[in-house]
Amino acid sequence: MQFFRSEELKQELDDVDSLTEDLEAGAVEARGWPAEFSAYKVAKAAMNAYSRVLARRHPALRVNVVDPGYVRTNMTRNSGLLAPDEGGARVVAVAAWRCYRKAARPARSLAAARRRRPRSCDRRVASTSTRARRIQPCCSSSRRKIMEGAISVPANTRVAVVTGGNKGIGLEVCRQLAGNGVTVVLTARDEARGGAAVEKLGELGLSDVIFHQLEITDASSIGRLAEFLKTRFGRLDILVNKPSMSL
Ligand SMILES: NC(=O)c1ccc[n+]([C@@H]2O[C@H](COP(=O)([O-])OP(=O)(O)OC[C@H]3O[C@@H](n4cnc5c(N)ncnc54)[C@H](OP(=O)(O)O)[C@@H]3O)[C@@H](O)[C@H]2O)c1
Incomplete structure (x- = not known):
């Protein structure tokens, strides 16, 4: 206190x-x-x-812990001062900080990566010119190998889990992370709502978003997610835990 x-x-x-x-x-x-x-x-x-x-x-x-500000979502009955993308950007700026730090060195690598495009695969490059410190993918994710039962993501591609990702700030965080080249596991307690959110992001061209069911108050549900992450990716780089006002 x-x-x-x-x-x-x-x-x-x-x-x-x-x-x-x-x-x-x-x-x-x-x-x-x-x-x-x-x-x-x-x-x-x-x-x-x-x-x-x-x-x-x-x-x-x-x-x-990130305060997203007072954001227009269901929770605030859409009465917030900030749009969901503004609230989401505050969270993403912190969640993607490590990606930015790694990718930003040295400064001239941005131009070099652009020249190499689309030869090298899955390299992420940070733009130092934006306040939100966006990370830009330098080539299409479609070249990533997708193997049976396991997704092979290159070592420099980040894997993120977002809880409560089907709406509000969580959905925005998924959109911004995926838009910045992060592979996102969007979780929601309701499969239909989660699936619909993944589809919505797919329509925006964000295909590196995978749904997994998660009820945050259920230990066995958390265990199933952990097992899924271990099997599919073998690692987790970013966790954005943001469901519900009282959790
Ligand atoms: N909006 C703001 O101004 C504001 C300000 C400061 C902090 N926050 C915090 O930010 C977080 C998200 O707020 P929001 O405004 O985006 O709320 P929201 O639009 O109501 O979204 C809440 C999300 O949490 C999910 N959820 C609720 N209980 C869950 C559970 N037991 N297991 C898994 N998922 C669950 C919901 O899923 P369903 O769709 O299935 O219900 C929904 O996806 C909250 O922790 C809130 O306190 C928000």
């Missing part, structure tokens, strides 16, 4: 045990808690704290 700036939030979270009891008793309003968003604030505070724990425990991983 030392990291929170809002005194009001600190006060609310200071007595989280009572909040939980009152929530279970259906007495949140009656006992004077703010009527809206108590559970939301607790969930986000827990997410912040857990991310700090993960970052400390796994120094080899880059763990971040």
Whole structure:
């Protein structure tokens, strides 16, 4: 809580045990808690704290929490200040940071890669001229080998998982990552909604998006996704975990 700036939030979270009891008793309003968003604030505070724990425990991983801003999605009943692509860009700027850092060295490689196109396959080149630090694929992904049961992605192509990818900020994150040459595993709890989202991205010419079902609150569902990633790719470079307001 030392990291929170809002005194009001600190006060609310200071007595989280009572909040939980009152929530279970259906007495949140009656006992004077703010009527809206108590559970939301607790969930986000827990997410912040857990991310700090993960970052400390796994120094080899880059763990971040990103505030996308107030975005027009179902969750905000489309009342946000930012369009989904603007909110998504904030997340992608952090998620793709490592790709950018690697690909950006040395600066002249961008021109060199352009000259070589389409000879070399799957090399990603970062443009330093954009604020969003976009990564541009330098040749068509259709040349990638797709083998039975396994997708062979070259070592310098990133593999990302996006949870809650069927709509809102998640769908935007999928679109922007795939548009920047990342192979995306779009997950959703509902197969039909997830499949429809993949189709929608396919219509935009983004074919490196694969659907996998994921119910984020179900450990066996998470296990199935982990197994799928291991078998198909043998690795995971980026995880964007963003489903639901209270998760
Ligand atoms: N929008 C904002 O202004 C804003 C601001 C700050 C932070 N955020 C955070 O950003 C995240 C996404 O928000 P959003 O505005 O994009 O919301 P959204 O449009 O409502 O999308 C939520 C997504 O999460 C999925 N989901 C919900 N419960 C799930 C579960 N148990 N397992 C797997 N997937 C689940 C939903 O799937 P279904 O379609 O199946 O329901 C949907 O794809 C949330 O964590 C939110 O708190 C949003």
